[in-house]
Amino acid sequence: MKKTPLYDEHLRLGGKIVEFAGWQMPVQYSGVVAEHVAVRERVGLFDVSHMGEIWVTGPHAEEALEYMTCNKVSSLYDGKAHYSAILNERGGVVDDIIVYRCSKERFLICVNASNADKDFEWLTKHNATDAKIVNASVEYGQVAVQGPKAIELITPLVTGADLATLKYFHFVECEILGSPVLVARTGYTGEDGVEIFVKADKTADLWRILIEHGASLGLLPCGLGARDSLRLEAALPLHGHELSEDMTALESGLGWIVKFDKGDFIGKEALLRQKNAGLRKKLIGFHLDDAGIARQGDLVSAVDGKEVGVVVSGTKTPTVNKALGMAFVETPHTALDTKLTFVVRGRNIAGHVVQLPFYKRSK
Amino acid sequence: MEFPDDCKYTKDHEWVRIEGDKVIVGITEFAQSELGDLVFVDLPAVGKTVATHGTLCVVESTKAASDVYCPVAGTVSERNDALADDPGLINRTPYSDGWIVKLSGVAEAELAGLMSAEDYKKLVGK
Numbered sequence: 316m317k318k319t320p321l322y323d324e325h326l327r328l329g330g331k332i333v334e335f336a337g338w339q340m341p342v343q344y345s346g347v348v349a350e351h352v353a354v355r356e357r358v359g360l361f362d363v364s365h366m367g368e369i370w371v372t373g374p375h376a377e378e379a380l381e382y383m384t385c386n387k388v389s390s391l392y393d394g395k396a397h398y399s400a401i402l403n404e405r406g407g408v409v410d411d412i413i414v415y416r417c418s419k420e421r422f423l424i425c426v427n428a429s430n431a432d433k434d435f436e437w438l439t440k441h442n443a444t445d446a447k448i449v450n451a452s453v454e455y456g457q458v459a460v461q462g463p464k465a466i467e468l469i470t471p472l473v474t475g476a477d478l479a480t481l482k483y484f485h486f487v488e489c490e491i492l493g494s495p496v497l498v499a500r501t502g503y504t505g506e507d508g509v510e511i512f513v514k515a516d517k518t519a520d521l522w523r524i525l526i527e528h529g530a531s532l533g534l535l536p537c538g539l540g541a542r543d544s545l546r547l548e549a550a551l552p553l554h555g556h557e558l559s560e561d562m563t564a565l566e567s568g569l570g571w572i573v574k575f576d577k578g579d580f581i582g583k584e585a586l587l588r589q590k591n592a593g594l595r596k597k598l599i600g601f602h603l604d605d606a607g608i609a610r611q612g613d614l615v616s617a618v619d620g621k622e623v624g625v626v627v628s629g630t631k632t633p634t635v636n637k638a639l640g641m642a643f644v645e646t647p648h649t650a651l652d653t654k655l656t657f658v659v660r661g662r663n664i665a666g667h668v669v670q671l672p673f674y675k676r677s678k
Numbered sequence: 679m680e681f682p683d684d685c686k687y688t689k690d691h692e693w694v695r696i697e698g699d700k701v702i703v704g705i706t707e708f709a710q711s712e713l714g715d716l717v718f719v720d721l722p723a724v725g726k727t728v729a730t731h732g733t734l735c736v737v738e739s740t741k742a743a744s745d746v747y748c749p750v751a752g753t754v755s756e757r758n759d760a761l762a763d764d765p766g767l768i769n770r771t772p773y774s775d776g777w778i779v780k781l782s783g784v785a786e787a788e789l790a791g792l793m794s795a796e797d798y799k800k801l802v803g804k
Contacts, residue, residue: 331714347740348715348766540714544740606762608718608738630740631717638718660736660743 319364320456320518328526328536335539336429338365343538350541351633354504355676357533358462360525361542363503363510364518367431367452369424375444376422383441383581384414385564387574391416396484396499399572401434402582406563406589410434411554413501415486423497423512425457427554441581456518460525461508461545463676464532469509472528473498478509491521503542505549505674544632550600550641550672556611556627557598557641565589566643568598568671596624597649600671601657603638607664609657615642616656616663623648626657635673644668679804680707682773686789687798688749690731693773694792700755700780701789703734705746707772708802714739716765722779726754730788735778737768750788752781 317338325332330341341362343350353359371380380388386399395416401409410430415423426434435450442448460469470478475489478498486499497512513521526536543553552558558567565573565586573586603609608631615624629640648655653668685693691709695702710716720736728734734748757779761767768776793801 342741343714346715346769348717540739540741606718607720608743610743631738632740633717 317365319362320515321362321364321458321522324519324522325362330536330538333539336365336427338428340365341536341538343540344536347538347540347544348633350535350537351544353533353535354462354506354537354541354545355634356463357535358460358464358468358508358529359504359535359537359541360522360529361459361461361537362522363459364456364515365428366457367426367428367434367450368455368457368512369426369431369435369438370449370451371422371424371438371446372420372449373444373446374420376420376446379442379444379446379448380414380422380424381578381580382443383438384412385569385574385580385582386414386572387577388414388416388422389577393418394485394487396486396501397572398484400558400564400569401437402564402580402586403560404581404585405560406565406582406585407560408554408558408562408564408567408569409437409560411552411558411569413499415497415499417488430554454515456513456515456521457510458513458518458522458525459502459504459508459510461502461504461506463507464534465506465508468525468529468532468534469498472524492524494521496521503551504545505551505672506545506676544630547628547630547640548632548635548672548674552598553628562596562643563589566594566596566598594646596643597646598627598641599644599649600641600669600673601639601655601666602669603657603664603666605664605666607657607659607662608638609640609642609659609664609666614658615644616658617648618654618656620656623655632673637673639669639673641671679711680773681795681799681804683795685773685795686749686792687795688747688792689801690747690749691802692746692749694749694789696789697780700782701750701752701784702777703749703779703781704772704777705737705768706798708804710769710772710776713737713744714741716768719761719765719768719778721757721759721761722754724754724757728752728754728781737765746778748781749792750781750784752784754779755782756780
């Protein structure tokens, strides 16, 4: 079982440790609800060091990534990042990723912990150029500072960059108290904030500084429990739930990052065919109208009782305070307000299709 | 962590307390701390007959749903409807306001098979 550079910090803060994707990670410290609310109203600090970091470098790095990821790498510029995905030949999602362009010949990819080794092998195998691909996951720790007070917390700690003017999905290589870091205005909570890449041996120092300086702003360290309830309210997909190799990027609602107007890329042909034929299934958001919670694996039926789908994520979340979730449902039953039945432990619970996301922050 | 002496306990982390001819059932402080913040309790209907170790109800955190087993056989004569609006009562006050049901018709012999506070405390290693 792997430990992040922050394992001892989690124990010191009373984090409850669970196994996640082969890592020993804190699921909560003070409680999922308190941590969730801290991020929505103030600021929360997450250890995301388990995420993988892969460098793609060399004169043909852009060309390599253009073929192996679905978003348009040529539209990036230095200091700009975008959400993207590695697809298989069927258009299924090998992983969802963020691609950061440091320079024309130097790209960083952040990948899911559970897929890091698989992604590295996939990229190495499908690389049609001489671009160099290096799995640097062990060299980096990563923390996420999320919430309306995140920028206020982080700005005075940074030298060499003005974070207040850093735009969404932009990043800057700078220093925090003498340590080189990469700070990106990104996150997985639906709030403003940053994700910070830092050398593994400097991660604990950075974490302690953020805990100390965040105290007066009401910062709480947050575990995987709050990370999941926050991302679900914001309808941000999670690989293994909304995304998998068996559902295509279009079915999973990733059509907005599939750029058919670029050259060839893995999965393009299959997705073009599917786009022209029409989608049989789609990812929808739902609310339950009766008491209960529908969770991953619960079946969905139409009002006439015919099985039409399956839940991929579901819980009752603190801010929206409703039982909600996402499900793959046959297209004729996906219009907003369509009534559906959710089969939870043999009991039928009424619900309906709603607009995603469930939660959107006020600007 | 609390282990009130006026309760009896099960290895599945439920407690019972005798109140007149009724038996009150809830889950222990240890159980709620393991489950985390509860967001939903699927309460049984009043009048439902439950067997010993039968599923009494389901408590759900944001992460998972967990069965609560009935420590003793009986009939649900009352349920704590306050849990519908505030499942966190179980987290905050597991032995008082966080009670789940009251059972009637419980045989005295069944209660004898339950654990004392001291034995339960040893079981959870506190």
